[in-house]
Amino acid sequence: MKPHRLGLVCAMVVAFLGSARAQEPPAAQTNVLEELRRLQDRMEVMEARYAREREEYERTIAELRRDLDELKGEPARPSPEDQENELEGLLQGLGAEGAPGKEQPGFADSVGRAFQSSNPDISVNADFVGHYSSREGGELDDEFLFRHFEIGFAGAIDPYTRADIVLGIGREEGEWHTDLEEAYLTYLGLPWDLKPRGGRFRSTFGKANPQHLHALPWVEYPFIVRNYFGDEGLSGDGVGVIWLVPNPQDKYIELTYEIINNDNSLFAGEETDDFVHLLHLKNFFDLSDAATLEAGLTFATAPNDEGHGSNRTMLEGFDLTYKWRPPATGKYKSFLWQTEVLAAQADLIGGQETTWGMYTAADYQLARRWVIGSRYDYSQLPDSSSLHEHGLSAYFTFLQSEYLFWRLGYQYTDRNFLVEGDKRDHEVFMQCNFSLGTHPAHSY
Structure with missing residues (x-):
């Protein structure tokens, strides 16, 4: 309440009381005077409180105005080059190498040292297999075997480059x-x-070949990988580039082009100086919140002799992967179906030989740690379409943790040619695979 209003109220009260004073007895006048004094005291308290609040409001407004003036008059932010020079100067001042006459490293070198000072991710993977086979003389012949031991190093070299190294120890x-x-x-x-x-x-040929052995949902690679590329698959020294293809539908489309040395036995082998050219196209589709579909096409070609291209082998591949994992119960229920087809045309001395092979596999997660699966294989041999084999396998996997699993498997193989005296195999596998350290995530 403002002071002039307070005075007006007091005057009205006094005038009212004065007019009534002549009509009231002395005792009533005394009570009115006391009431007037109490009212006046209350008004004085209210006036003091109002003054304090007004002072606080004015102080707050003044502070806000000062802040606004400072913001309006704030100098321009330094450019990235100025920040870099300032940080470089600070680094030079803090380092012991700051002695006069000694060249100081630049900003990029300092950042590179920061990346190098962090330890790389180190991982170890061990694959232990027990095996029984009705056929004698194979690599796994009724025995236990520490099949593969893998040491991996991965990390950033600088802000723009990362390195991945995998060493393998096997028999x-x-x-x-x-x-x-x-x-x-x-x-x-x-x-x-x-x-x-x-x-x-x-x-990056197909779906199974790019994966390491321990990352497979089976004990061994499918027939087409082993028959066409060998037990270790298609790999080599070379270069490649991956391009995430822009498209109007905003779908995930990935195109990969690779050039590697032509030292695989499917082509010319180690005696040639030509290259394998490979092109892989991958499309990824979200069917629903729980289901995805991935489709891939692959083409590869290289000379298969020392004639620098006079005789060539061409490969075409198609892969299809369906995954179902509901968001609410994905830890306990999931389904995977994966199929891959490979066709090859090889220029040989007797003419062109056309062969093909395929596999289809399914995995179903029964519970959080239990998975069952099966796979059917059919494959011709790369140099003869008249020789072929097919097989059926079943697996039961216990996922003890993220770093350890146990797998029991059975595989039946039937051929129209002899391998170590037999056309049919009955094989039983017991696999234990465990990892240590920071193991990188596998491709989806």
Whole structure:
């Protein structure tokens, strides 16, 4: 309440009381005077409170105006170059190498050292297999075997480049060997969603070949991978680039082009100096919140002799993968169906040989840690369409944790040719696979 209004109220009260004073007895006048004093005291308290509140409001408004003036007069932010120079100067001042006359590293070098100082991700994977076979003389012949031991290193070299290295230790023809399975650099700084890499890597042919042995949902690679590319699959030294293709539908379309050395036995082998050219197209579709579908096409070609292209082998592949994992119960229920078809045309001395093979597999997750699966294989041999084999396998997997699983499997194989004296195989597998360290996530 403002002061002039307060005075007006007091005057009205006094005038009213004065007019009534002559009509009231002395005792009543005394009571009125006391009431007037109490009312006056209350008004004085209210006036003091109003003054304090007004002072606080004025102080707050003044502070807000000062802040606004400071914001209006704020100097321009330093440019990235100025920030870089300032940070470089601070780094030079803090380092012990700041002695006069000694060249100081630049900002990029300092950032690179920061990335290098962080330890790379180190992982270890071990694959232990027990095996029984009705056929004698195979690589796995009624025995337990530490089949494969893998050590991986992965990490960022600098803000633009990462490195992946995989060393493998395994038994071959009764002896243990150490191989450099993968060692490549991936550059992450290019525009237009381009991601090149170079070094030694597993080739992106189809769905099963790019995966390491321990990442498979089966004990062994499908027949088409082993028969056409060998037990270790198609890999080699070379370069490649991955392009995330823009499209109006905003779908995930990935195109991969790779050039690797032509040292696989399917082509010319290690005696040639030509290259394998590979093109892979992958499309990914979200069917629902729980289901996805991935479709891939692959083409690869290379000379299969020393004639620098006079005789060639061409490969075409098609892969289809369906996954179902409901968001609410995905930890306990899921389904995977994966199919792959491969066709080959090889220019041989007697003419062109056309062969093909395929597999189809399904996995169903019964509970959080239990998975059952099966796979059917059919494959002709790369150099003869008249020789073929087919097989049926079933698996039961216990996922003890993210880093350890146990798998029991059975595989039946029927051929129209002899392998170590037999056309049919009955095989039983017991697999234990475990990992240590920071193991990278596998491709979806």
